[in-house]
Amino acid sequence: MDQSVHYRKPGMLMRKLMNPFVVIMMRAGVSVWGSRILEVPGRSSGVPRRTPVNLLELDGHRYLVSPRGEGQWVKNVRANNGGLALLLGRRRQELSARELSDSEKSPVLRAYLRKWKMEVGMFFDGVTAESEEADVQRISSSHPVFVLTETER
16 A cells, blocks of 8 residues: 555635534534544554544445545554544444555445545545546545454454
C-alpha cells in the first residue's frame, strides 16, 4: 500500500457545521446515513481520538473508507493494529479492522461513491461509481479502506 498518500483537510463548512451536527445526532443515538463516531487511541498520546465516519455495509461486511486520504484516524487505526470502536449513542462496538489491498478496493469504493457521492465525490478526482475499472484502480491507493470484524472477547 502506498504510504505517501496525501490528506485533504475538511473545509470550514464541514468542520464548523456539518461534522458537529452529525456528532450531536450520533450522540443522541441517531445515525445519519450509516454515520458513526470512530474511537481509536492516538498513536503518540494513547488518548482516545474520536471522529465521525461513514460506515458502509456491503455484501454482509462492514467497511470504513477514508475519502480524504491518509488522515489521522487512518494512521491511528494502523498504529493500533486495527483495533477500534464505533459509537452510536450509548452503544459501543469493539471491532478489528484489516486494511484492504488496492486490488480488493474497487467494489467497496464503487458502493461508497454510490451512497455518498454528494458528500465525498469531490475527493475522488472525477471518478464515480460508474467509472471505468482502470480509473477506479488509479485512485484506489489514495483512499484507505478497512473491512471490520467483531473483536473476540
